[in-house]
Amino acid sequence: MTETSAPMQSLTFAAWREVGDRTAGHVARRYVTLAELLVRLGSFGLDLTWKVRTDHPRLDAACAVLESTSTGTGIGTPELLALAAPDLQTVDGDFKGYSAGELVVILREFDSTSWDVCTADERLLREIRENYPDAEPTPPGEWDL
Template identity: 40%
Template sequence: MLPPGRTITFRAWRAGHRYVPLAEVLVYLGPFVVDSAWQLEIEEWLGGGDLGAIPPEARLSTLDLLALIPPSVQVVDGVFTAWAGSARVVVVEAFDSTSWDITSTDERILTALADRYPDAHDLPT
């Protein structure tokens, strides 16, 4: 688990039936996670690829993650954890393909996403 921090959530579906893909979330996290290593726990996805073949202990660079999961992939249920060495930077969770839940102790990360997605709000702890 992360040390005490905050979790925000925002809708994964936008007006006009537009899905917010993981790639888009990563773009807005970019400056904070560009040098991070990511662990993936993907339970369900739509849109192709063999994402389930990635072992949970594997760590991928941000660029490798972006290449692996193109914008056409819809993550239904999955957890993506960014690491800087042995410290967790952020946890991005797709919940039932309806929302993205973002947990971090770095308020800059949460602010950047809340600025981009005005429906973002705190999840109760």
């Protein structure tokens, strides 16, 4: 699998979201999970092959399964989605999606506080901006592709 030749852009947004009515005092927090982001990829992500790296595979059995399953040729999006339980929080993780062997998207979870989405696909970047209005360009130097 190779790195992409297309110029990628990166957006960063908060992993924790407030939901509810602040004026009525009914505010809760929810976490944006890997499963949610995989679903947001829509048809763009359907046929991708993923390579997973997390910083804590020995501490979390689910993270260890994600990493080990994606070694070698990688894991398809439906399989990754099935393994990424709806409430899975990986703390620190890199999820690299490949199409025809070329890197096309990276989902990076940082310290369970933010997500970075890096891709050259404008439709996906627009989807992220629409669904996560706080998404901003990732500061320069934050990505080590």
